[in-house]
Amino acid sequence: MNRITVIPGDGIGKEVINAAMLVLEELSLPFEYVWMEAGDEAYEKYGKALPDETLEECKKSKAVLFGAVGETAADVIVRLRFELETFANIRPAKSYRGVKCLYDNVDIVIVRENTECLYKGLEFEVAEGIAEGIRVITRKGCERIARFAFELAKREGRKRVTALHKANVMKKTCGLFREVCREVAKEYDVEFNDYYIDAACMYLVMDPWRFDVIVTTNMFGDIVSDLAAGLVGGLGLAPSANIGEKYAIFEPVHGSAPDIAGKGIANPSAMILTTAMMLRHFGYLEEAAKVEKALEEVLAEGKTTPDLGGNLKTMEMAQEVVNKLKSY
Ligand code: ATP
Numbered sequence: 001m002n003r004i005t006v007i008p009g010d011g012i013g014k015e016v017i018n019a020a021m022l023v024l025e026e027l028s029l030p031f032e033y034v035w036m037e038a039g040d041e042a043y044e045k046y047g048k049a050l051p052d053e054t055l056e057e058c059k060k061s062k063a064v065l066f067g068a069v070g071e072t073a074a075d076v077i078v079r080l081r082f083e084l085e086t087f088a089n090i091r092p093a094k095s096y097r098g099v100k101c102l103y104d105n106v107d108i109v110i111v112r113e114n115t116e117c118l119y120k121g122l123e124f125e126v127a128e129g130i131a132e133g134i135r136v137i138t139r140k141g142c143e144r145i146a147r148f149a150f151e152l153a154k155r156e157g158r159k160r161v162t163a164l165h166k167a168n169v170m171k172k173t174c175g176l177f178r179e180v181c182r183e184v185a186k187e188y189d190v191e192f193n194d195y196y197i198d199a200a201c202m203y204l205v206m207d208p209w210r211f212d213v214i215v216t217t218n219m220f221g222d223i224v225s226d227l228a229a230g231l232v233g234g235l236g237l238a239p240s241a242n243i244g245e246k247y248a249i250f251e252p253v254h255g256s257a258p259d260i261a262g263k264g265i266a267n268p269s270a271m272i273l274t275t276a277m278m279l280r281h282f283g284y285l286e287e288a289a290k291v292e293k294a295l296e297e298v299l300a301e302g303k304t305t306p307d308l309g310g311n312l313k314t315m316e317m318a319q320e321v322v323n324k325l326k327s328y
Contacts, residue, residue: 001032002282005061007054009039009076011256012266012314013067019268019318020065020275026322027287029279034061038076039069039256049075055083058247063278066251067271070258074121077251081114086242086249087141088148089114089221090277093228093238098300099308101233103208108228109158110214111149112221114242116141117173119218137173137217142180148243149215150188161185163194164216164224177217201227229253236267236307239274241281250278264313267305269295272321294324 006021008014024031036054043049049072058064058080069076081089089112095101122134149161163181165174178194185192195203197220203210204224208231216224229238238253252270260266272295279288298320304310305317312320 001030002063003032003034003061004278005054005058005064006033006035007038007058007064008035008067009069009256010041010072011068011070011258011261012254013039013069013256015067015261015264015266015314016252016268016271017065017067019314019321020271022315022318022322023272023275023291023325026325027279027284027291029282029284029287033065038072038080040072043072043075050079055080058084061247063247063281064249065275065278066249068252068254068256070256073255077249078119078121080249081242082120084242084244084247084249085115086244086247087113087115087144088243089225089240090152090243091221091225091228091238091240091253092273092277093225093232095232096237096296096299098302099233099237099304102205102231106208106228106232108208108211108214109152109156110216110221110225110228111145111152112216112225113141113145113218115218117218119222135170135173137176139176139180142177143184146181146184146215147187149213150184150190153190153213154188158190158212160191160193160212161188162200162211162214163192164197164200164214164220165194166197166220168196174217181215197224200224204228204231225253234307235270236305237269237273239270239277241274241277243281248278248281250274250281260307264315265306266314267307268314268318268321269299269304272318290325290328291321294321294328297324 008017091110167174235254242249276291
């Protein structure tokens with residue numbers, strides 16, 4: 001039995017997690033779910049956004065299935081990624097039939113380093129009106145994320161890995177990242193190139209098909225993955241997985257969306273695709289493919305939530321996905 005900690009969190013996190021559970025129940029796989037609290041509401045209740053019991057439970061589980069949290073994201077999800085040493089954040093951006101988006105046939109996977117860079121939180125106010133932040137990049141960190149990206153490309157039959165950096169300005173930190181990526185690339189029979197992050201943003205908007213797997217440092221990865229999500233229909237469709245040696249956290253890219261929370265209209269697609277990523281992680285490849293296929297068909301038929309122009313509620317759309325699964 002695989003033990004999974006389920007953290008609904010705040011806002012639409014609590015709504016989309018129920019959609020994920022509906023899909024998982026339909027598959028009835030050997031998972032044991034332990035529900036735990038974290039986020040803004042947990043902070044109000046316990047004075048801690050990530051209560052100790054929640055963190056302990058996560059460390060007893062093999063994976064965390066996470067909805068979304070609001071203002072306390074830095075204390076919850078960013079901290080969890082560090083605590084559980086999930087060094088690779090995988091964020092696919094794919095265009096789906098039936099979903100109005102800027103481009104068709106986009107299929108990019110962003111592999112973002114998750115434990116280093118400016119997001120380490122080493123920020124100091126050194127004098128009145130002067131604040132500093134430290135950007136930490138290590139050879140070990142670069143090597144493991146570069147290797148992860150190439151292994152993913154190999155496993156998924158993807159053609160090219162592109163490293164994004166700003167080595168012309170941040171000569172030491174980005175310089176090290178680029179150097180290590182180039183070294184690791186030599187070990188693989190996968191095409192490799194690298195771009196400056198600013199140029200890459202332009203290419204992503206003008207010609208996204210030149211990208212296949214992107215590997216980059218923490219903050220660039222965070223920004224570029226939202227950009228990529230914007231190319232293919234928005235945050236309601238963007239799943240993600242945080243993978244480490246021992247633990248994994250699966251979460252949609254979106255936040256708690258206070259503007260639509262409580263209305264039952266959040267798009268469950270990102271959460272359902274996230275669930276498929278979790279299934280694949282545990283080796284349920286066939287089930288993962290079926291869930292993705294079911295969602296793709298539901299999207300293509302326009303049976304969606306209002307953000308995608310449909311009129312279904314969150315759980316109605318999830319039920320449509322389950323109905324497809326039942327029909328296979
Ligand atoms: P937070 O403070 O929790 O990060 P936010 O509103 O700043 O919340 P997101 O939650 O990521 O950031 O949402 C950004 C925008 O995208 C909002 O307008 C929100 O309504 C929309 N959005 C995000 N996720 C979804 C979803 N699953 N379904 C529909 N709309 C969504």
